Amino acid sequence: MDHIKSSAPVALRPHHGMCFHYYEGKGYDAEFTDQLGMLIEELSRTPARTVRLTASSDAVCENCPNNRSGVCADLLKVARYDKAVLDACGLHFGDTVPYGVFLSLVKERILDAGLRRGICGDCCWDHLCGRSR
Ligand code: SF4
Numbered sequence: 001m002d003h004i005k006s007s008a009p010v011a012l013r014p015h016h017g018m019c020f021h022y023y024e025g026k027g028y029d030a031e032f033t034d035q036l037g038m039l040i041e042e043l044s045r046t047p048a049r050t051v052r053l054t055a056s057s058d059a060v061c062e063n064c065p066n067n068r069s070g071v072c073a074d075l076l077k078v079a080r081y082d083k084a085v086l087d088a089c090g091l092h093f094g095d096t097v098p099y100g101v102f103l104s105l106v107k108e109r110i111l112d113a114g115l116r117r118g119i120c121g122d123c124c125w126d127h128l129c130g131r132s133r
């Protein structure tokens, strides 16, 4: 969690802004799930903290078993999710945004607008996130 202790912007893949809304303590394995929970909790406490939207491995990927030496095993799929989230929010890779602003944009423009399933309906966790919307 060094990225959280530093004052530098926290790297975040844009589609993780959707995943964060649905987090309920489940994930690929115990370490991934615990670290993800801590990251969400920390960022939620500091909504003014800046995130940098990235097309690369981020603070979530750091502990993921699908992270193969810094590259996602499902790169094409997650790159599609990331681009769709940026387009819906009017943002671009490399933009820096306060965490709270980014999460609100994702909620308003994607989740509340009913666009989530059209973006990541083929994700293996869709059955969980799809329970809400
Ligand atoms: S279905 Fe997958 S990509 Fe979509 S919000 Fe849920 S965990 Fe994230």
Ligand code: SF4
Pocket: 013, 057, 058, 060, 061, 062, 064, 065, 066, 067, 068, 071, 072, 073, 074, 078
């Ligand atoms: S490595 Fe891939 S599957 Fe794992 S958290 Fe990152 S984007 Fe998601």
